[in-house]
Amino acid sequence: MNNSPWLDEVKWDGNGLVTAIAQDAKTQRVLMVAWMNREALQLTADSGIAHYYSRSRQKLWKKGEESGHLQHVQELRLDCDGDVVVLQIEQAGGIACHTGRASCFYRRFEQGAWVSVDEVLKDPAAIYGAGN
C-alpha cells in the first residue's frame, strides 16, 4: 500500500526517524528541532499541521495538542542527503518551546558560557496546566 514514493526518498535513520527543523515563516527564526517518523511526516503533509514523533514517549506527537500551540506548515523542504526536513511554519501563540519561550534556542554562547537571553512569554504551568 505504498502510494507515497516521496516518503521513500527520505533517508530514515536506524530508528525510522528523520530530523525536523521548525522555522518561523515570518521571522525566519529557528524555533525547535524534533523528529518525525514516516507517519508523522505523512500526517504533516496531509493536514498542514506539524506532527512529530516523541522519542521519550515513543509515540506520535501532534505539536500543540495540549498547549494549543499548533504549527501551521507553509512549506516543507528536504536536504541534499535526505535526512533532514525544514518546515516553514506559523506558530500559534508565538511559543514553540515547552519553557514558554518563542524558540527553544534561547541560550547564547557568551565568553565561555551558555546564557539565557530570551524572555519567558508564558509560565509553562499556565500553558500545560498545574496537573502536569
Next chain:
Amino acid sequence: MNNSPWLDEVKWDGNGLVTAIAQDAKTQRVLMVAWMNREALQLTADSGIAHYYSRSRQKLWKKGEESGHLQHVQELRLDCDGDVVVLQIEQAGGIACHTGRASCFYRRFEQGAWVSVDEVLKDPAAIYGAGN
C-alpha cells in the same frame, strides 16, 4: 583537564555528537545540518570558524577546507534540552551545499513530490576539482 564546563552542558548523544544547524546570519536561511563532537564545538568556539564531525569519514571536518567555503560564526546557540546548536554564520562563497547550491535544502514538497527549486551556483567539479 576539563576547563570547559559549557561543553558539559551539551547533551552529547551515544556517539558523542550533537546536531548542528548552520543558518545564514543575513538571510536567515537554513543552509545545512551536520554533526559536531566535543572537539569540533570547542574548535568552532575558539576559532570562529565552523568545524564539524564527519560521520561518514569519521573525523573532524573543517567546513570549506577543500572548497574554500568557510563558515564564519557570528553567534552560537543551544536549545532547551541541549542536543542541538544553531550557528549564525557568514558563508564564504555563498555556497554551503556540496551540490554547488546556496543551501542543502533545495528540494521543496509540491503536490506529493520533492522538487528541486534552487539553482546550482557553481559546478561541484569546479568547486572540488576534477580529481575528486
